[in-house]
Amino acid sequence: MTVGLFIPCYVDQFYPNAGIATLQLLEKLGVNVVYPENQTCCGQPMANSGYEHLTGKCDELFVDNFSSFDYIVAPSGSCTLHVKEHLHAHQYPEKAKHIRSHIYELVEFLTDVLKVDKLPARFPHKVGVHQSCHGQRGLKLSQMTELVEPFFSKPLQLLNMVEGIELVPLDRTDECCGFGGTFCVAEEAVSVKMGKDRVADHIRHGAEYITGADMSCLMHMEGILRREKSNVKVLHIAEILNAG
Amino acid sequence: MNSEQKEHAGLAETFNKDEDRVNWHDETLWWIRQKRDKSAHNIPEWETLRNTASAIKNHVLSNLHNYLVEFEANAKANGIIVHWAANAQEHNQIVHGILKEHGITQMVKSKSMLTEECHLNEYLAQQGVDVIDSDLGERIVQLAKEPPSHIVLPCIHKKKEEIGEIFHENLGTPAGVSDPQVLTETARQHLRETFLTRKVALTGVNFAIAETGDFVVCTNEGNADMGAHLSDVHIACMGIEKLIPKRRHLAIFLRLLTRSATGQPITTYSSHFRKPRPGQQMHLVLVDNGRSTQLGRPDFRNSLKCIRCGACMNTCPVYRRSGGHSYHSAIAGPIGSILAPNLDMRQYADLPFASTLCGSCSNVCPVKIDIHDQLYKWRQVIVKEGYGNKAKGVGLKVMNWTLSSPGAYHTAGKLGRAVMRIAPFAVNNPLNPWYKHREMPQAPKESFGEWYKKNRK
Numbered sequence: 001m002t003v004g005l006f007i008p009c010y011v012d013q014f015y016p017n018a019g020i021a022t023l024q025l026l027e028k029l030g031v032n033v034v035y036p037e038n039q040t041c042c043g044q045p046m047a048n049s050g051y052e053h054l055t056g057k058c059d060e061l062f063v064d065n066f067s068s069f070d071y072i073v074a075p076s077g078s079c080t081l082h083v084k085e086h087l088h089a090h091q092y093p094e095k096a097k098h099i100r101s102h103i104y105e106l107v108e109f110l111t112d113v114l115k116v117d118k119l120p121a122r123f124p125h126k127v128g129v130h131q132s133c134h135g136q137r138g139l140k141l142s143q144m145t146e147l148v149e150p151f152f153s154k155p156l157q158l159l160n161m162v163e164g165i166e167l168v169p170l171d172r173t174d175e176c177c178g179f180g181g182t183f184c185v186a187e188e189a190v191s192v193k194m195g196k197d198r199v200a201d202h203i204r205h206g207a208e209y210i211t212g213a214d215m216s217c218l219m220h221m222e223g224i225l226r227r228e229k230s231n232v233k234v235l236h237i238a239e240i241l242n243a244g
Numbered sequence: 245m246n247s248e249q250k251e252h253a254g255l256a257e258t259f260n261k262d263e264d265r266v267n268w269h270d271e272t273l274w275w276i277r278q279k280r281d282k283s284a285h286n287i288p289e290w291e292t293l294r295n296t297a298s299a300i301k302n303h304v305l306s307n308l309h310n311y312l313v314e315f316e317a318n319a320k321a322n323g324i325i326v327h328w329a330a331n332a333q334e335h336n337q338i339v340h341g342i343l344k345e346h347g348i349t350q351m352v353k354s355k356s357m358l359t360e361e362c363h364l365n366e367y368l369a370q371q372g373v374d375v376i377d378s379d380l381g382e383r384i385v386q387l388a389k390e391p392p393s394h395i396v397l398p399c400i401h402k403k404k405e406e407i408g409e410i411f412h413e414n415l416g417t418p419a420g421v422s423d424p425q426v427l428t429e430t431a432r433q434h435l436r437e438t439f440l441t442r443k444v445a446l447t448g449v450n451f452a453i454a455e456t457g458d459f460v461v462c463t464n465e466g467n468a469d470m471g472a473h474l475s476d477v478h479i480a481c482m483g484i485e486k487l488i489p490k491r492r493h494l495a496i497f498l499r500l501l502t503r504s505a506t507g508q509p510i511t512t513y514s515s516h517f518r519k520p521r522p523g524q525q526m527h528l529v530l531v532d533n534g535r536s537t538q539l540g541r542p543d544f545r546n547s548l549k550c551i552r553c554g555a556c557m558n559t560c561p562v563y564r565r566s567g568g569h570s571y572h573s574a575i576a577g578p579i580g581s582i583l584a585p586n587l588d589m590r591q592y593a594d595l596p597f598a599s600t601l602c603g604s605c606s607n608v609c610p611v612k613i614d615i616h617d618q619l620y621k622w623r624q625v626i627v628k629e630g631y632g633n634k635a636k637g638v639g640l641k642v643m644n645w646t647l648s649s650p651g652a653y654h655t656a657g658k659l660g661r662a663v664m665r666i667a668p669f670a671v672n673n674p675l676n677p678w679y680k681h682r683e684m685p686q687a688p689k690e691s692f693g694e695w696y697k698k699n700r701k
């Protein structure tokens with residue numbers, strides 16, 4: 001099995017450690033991983049702003065880069081969801097379809113495809129888990145509090161395999177952090193207020209780290225934490241699962 | 245967007261100037277969302293109820309014509325006078341026509357978001373008719389000369405002290421009194437007078453039953469009954485989408501409606517109206533006002549399944565932190581944002597963007613409207629029709645060009661990661677809205693791509 005590693009543009013540029021941890025973790029688990037170097041962006045920022053009709057080139061490039069792999073894995077719930085729901089290539093509809101049905105966010109790839117049941121990870125810290133909306137409500141990485149359905153959580157399933165970790169409870173377990181793509185600037189006031197409230201919930205419960213499967217939410221919360229001069233840090237879930 | 249045109253971001257920014265109020269607003273509505281959760285979790289078959297309600301409503305929308313004809317025939321046979329209004333203006337004229345016919349200049353009204361949508365109060369005021377909203381929340385915003393900020397909890401944006409002040413000014417309660425009990429009692433006394441003297445009462449309709457010609461009005465205060473039963477003329481106004489096929493379908497909706505809205509098992513009153521009592525006149529106004537247009541938009545038609553429970557507002561993290569008035573439309577929140585662009589795409593072009601697309605609304609919706617997907621789809625329509633914010637369009641086109649060309653992306657990456665220069669979180673500049681209340685992410689010494697080249701090749 002060969003996995004094509006998709007590292008979203010802002011992770012590539014600002015959070016290389018999340019990408020490195022993803023790669024190392026997959027390798028540790030015996031997966032053959034290739035990173036196609038010509039990759040750029042999935043087109044989500046444009047599509048969410050109403051410009052889906054202009055994402056054709058992004059889509060074609062994505063198909064060129066990734067259609068030959070058995071699976072495509074990305075350390076980002078929202079980019080994965082976007083590709084899954086909106087990737088189209090007029091010339092190669094079959095290739096696009098293959099990608100749409102074989103792209104996985106890292107967490108779900110570990111739990112659903114690799115069926116990981118133990119991890120050699122150690123992270124002796126208090127950690128708050130941020131459920132990103134696209135990961136949770138979009139990809140169904142965990143049960144949503146609105147529904148009357150049995151509980152499950154793929155991120156928690158993995159984090160519970162980490163030695164020494166202490167997961168802190170939250171008052172609102174799946175409230176949006178307010179990043180929302182271009183929403184973060186177009187609706188700056190509400191976006192920031194949502195982020196402040198989310199961060200406060202984690203701090204109130206003693207988290208030293210906030211983790212999650214979406215670096216974009218974490219980037220937004222990190223911006224707020226650092227402005228508030230808080231010691232609380234953000235880490236992509238791959239960095240915790242790969243720690244120790 | 246010109247400066248007088250209202251838009252959500254600016255209005256919400258103003259609302260956010262008072263952070264304590266935002267916290268209070270957020271927590272009040274979150275508490276209602278929690279009550280909804282508890283109530284839903286007490287019903288093991290909750291998701292089945294939602295699926296069933298959604299299927300019934302979809303069926304009605306697919307057969308709307310037939311059900312409307314059936315309903316009209318049955319209602320007429322029951323002695324109700326049925327009117328059809330193509331738009332808000334016709335609706336208002338019909339209501340005014342009935343009032344004129346009876347020489348009425350004062351009317352009492354209860355439970356009708358539709359009349360808000362049609363701006364009936366303003367219209368009637370211009371014609372010299374005095375309308376009193378009889379439900380407490382509506383009455384409060386009416387006295388404050390504001391529109392409702394929430395479809396179920398119209399004055400949820402007002403603290404009890406502010407309500408006390410409004411009562412002091414308008415109804416003569418002592419200054420500084422804000423005890424809800426006292427205020428409610430004052431309103432009740434004041435309204436009793438109104439009920440006894442008004443000859444015409446207008447109510448909304450929650451459900452209209454095609455099979456029988458009945459209509460059902462759900463209230464907690466009982467004012468719809470008080471108004472309707474004491475009046476000589478009862479006017480009920482409903483959107484054409486309020487139909488359900490049979491009486492036995494009602495139970496499904498009654499079980500869902502209030503649990504979703506406030507967490508109560510059922511409204512205090514579910515009043516069934518079938519025919520006028522002897523000597524009374526009963527009118528029913530069926531209003532389209534854009535609904536057939538929406539029905540003709542395949543991506544958006546199922547927004548017409550809405551039963552106006554308000555759950556999507558209570559759960560919406562953006563609504564809770566921007567307040568209903570920031571949506572500058574009769575219906576605020578997520579549902580308002582997918583209904584309003586249908587009525588006026590230019591005026592409401594901002595609303596589908598006033599969301600993070602988190603999806604919580606679609607999950608609480610008792611009739612399973614895919615609200616957040618429709619918000620996404622409206623964005624595409626609005627941009628294509630040319631109502632998107634122009635400046636944003638240009639920036640994104642540049643970004644599209646850069647990101648779709650690997651050469652440009654990587655060259656730019658070397659030039660101080662300039663590729664991300666249009667990404668908001670990458671511009672370290674005090675004018676950048678990201679930077680106002682957030683630090684920029686710190687640029688690492690190498691990108692993932694650079695690291696990979698060195699370490700895996």
Ligand code: SF4
Pocket residue numbers: 504549550551552553554555556557579605608609610611612613615
């Ligand atoms: S869209 Fe759904 S949740 Fe929102 S008011 Fe309508 S029925 Fe209720």
